[in-house]
Amino acid sequence: MKVRVLNGPNLGRLGTREPSVYGSTTYADLVELCNQTAADLGIEVDVRQTDHEGELVGWLHEAADAGDPVVLNAGAWTHYSIAVRDACAQLRAPLLELHISNVHRREEFRHHSVISGVATGVVAGLGVRGYVLALHWLVEQD
Ligand code: DQA
Secondary structure: OEEEEEEOOOHHHOOOOOHHHHOOOOHHHHHHHHHHHHHHHOOEEEEEEOOOHHHHHHHHHHHHHHOOOEEEEOHHHHHOOHHHHHHHOOOOOOEEEEEOOOHHHOOHHHOOOOOHHHOOEEEEOOOOHHHHHHHHHHHHHO
């Protein structure tokens, strides 16, 4: 199994970005954490981050064509990008929407996700540990 772990805008700045909200783990640490978890689980993982919406849409198309499961932290696009939602709707394997922070405890504009309605499940508020748990869950379903 190959899991695509896709991250949207500003997530490349993890570690320096609002550490009181997102923690001190850097993006490089997050990639390493996912790679190590995948190795432990005996699966393949492809971890990417982009600040460009069209690039994320293209990666989702690739995942749809390959039939691969996706863990998606779409960052701010979560809350308004119909283009990202429409790309997610084309996925054939499970899609886990992920947020490092508990978006429901934060500003009201973060309470609504345009992605949740086409996601298999949502992980929020568990910090970067959420990525580890998401990968374990996907393996359990396989
Ligand atoms: C986030 C939450 C979003 O509201 C925010 O725009 C992000 C990160 C999270 O991981 O908690 O960029 O998706």
